[in-house]
Ligand code: HEC
Ligand code: HEC
Ligand code: HEC
Ligand code: HEC
């Protein structure tokens with residue numbers, strides 16, 4: 487049988503197969519990149535807000551706590567955006583004529599809320615809950631970045647499924663004492679900056695995360711115990727003032743020293759009663 491195609495066309499066919507393959511791969515990679523690109527996820531973008539509200543000024547400059555404005559973050563699934571009344575607590579007296587604040591005054595006068603543009607917005611088929619994360623030792627900064635250094639709000643992370651799963655797979659690397667949730671500058675323990683924690687036993691009616699007391703002052707040094715007690719006298723997240731005062735701390739607390747995130751994380755996983763990663767990765771957790 488005579489050859490219809492000569493040798494060179496054989497090579498050509500192989501070549502075009504390889505080329506097609508390369509194009510398909512390139513297209514796939516491009517689409518994948520696009521899907522993850524900040525253009526789609528809006529990661530890092532400053533939204534065009536009706537008022538250029540600065541977290542840097544209000545948090546770092548004025549020392550306001552997150553809960554002053556995001557009042558429901560410890561108790562509900564939503565952190566909440568503050569009503570105009572919260573702004574007027576101060577701006578009825580301060581900067582009363584500033585042009586920048588005209589939309590605040592207008593909102594106050596008309597009773598129409600300020601049309602803030604949402605920066606973080608998960609699709610409706612995803613269930614998310616602030617209270618559980620905050621009460622189980624995940625800091626605002628872990629998910630939202632250094633908000634205290636943001637003149638304008640932007641999303642530090644993609645909020646894509648793979649980002650959620652990366653932590654659910656191994657929460658150990660991100661857990662911190664519940665008392666440090668609002669600390670924007672929290673650093674994982676190290677040899678230079680150890681953390682001491684004591685499990686205070688089962689305090690009935692108090693969520694598990696609150697029954698662990700941690701301090702960055704050595705409780706064994708003279709004065710250290712009092713410093714630790716003072717640290718604890720500040721009620722941790724979610725606990726009413728007076729509910730957990732220094733007087734309520736048992737004298738026999740046994741403090742353990744932690745010099746790495748891994749050690750601390752493992753301790754907290756046990757005492758915060760965090761489920762194993764297989765349970766936390768199951769689809770029903772976030773898609774109900
Ligand atoms: C004085 C009030 C105030 C304080 C204090 C405050 N915030 Fe906000 N926050 C706002 C307002 C108003 C918005 C909506 C406008 C914007 O996105 O900038 C907002 C938006 C946000 C958003 C984005 C919401 C969205 O649309 O997705 C996050 C995240 C956030 N704040 C986190 C924090 C954290 C963390 C702290 C503490 C370190 C904090 N805020 C302290 C008033 C405040
Ligand atoms: C605890 C008091 C307080 C509250 C509450 C407060 N502000 Fe302010 N705000 C200030 C002060 C003080 C300044 C001046 C800051 C400066 O220039 O250092 C300011 C400045 C501003 C400015 C001018 C730009 C800037 O950041 O310097 C805007 C805009 C503003 N605030 C918006 C708001 C909005 C919107 C809210 C409500 C979500 C709010 N503020 C709540 C005290 C407050
Ligand atoms: C585990 C990650 C995580 C932690 C920890 C976290 N957030 Fe969020 N936050 C999110 C996600 C995800 C959204 C978007 C929720 C949505 O679209 O339904 C969000 C949305 C918000 C919003 C917009 C309003 C709302 O309720 O949806 C504010 C304000 C906010 N977070 C503040 C905070 C503050 C303050 C803290 C710390 C006390 C905090 N967040 C801790 C992930 C987190
Ligand atoms: C930095 C770590 C971290 C990130 C990021 C994170 N989570 Fe979580 N999540 C946790 C921890 C820790 C728990 C508590 C687990 C427990 O108590 O067993 C939790 C619990 C939950 C729960 C509660 C499950 C239940 O049955 O009560 C939901 C829902 C959830 N996460 C959804 C999400 C979603 C959606 C995202 C991404 C938008 C996300 N999480 C990102 C650490 C994280």
Ligand code: HEC
Pocket residue numbers: 608609612645646647650651654766767768769770771772773
């Ligand atoms: C920790 C929370 C979490 C868990 C567990 C989880 N998802 Fe998701 N999933 C998300 C989030 C958040 C999104 C939205 C992503 C976005 O907006 O880009 C999402 C999106 C999706 C989508 C839409 C397509 C996409 O990729 O955006 C599908 C399909 C999906 N998830 C399937 C699953 C399946 C199947 C499982 C179980 C194997 C699962 N998810 C487990 C958080 C979770």
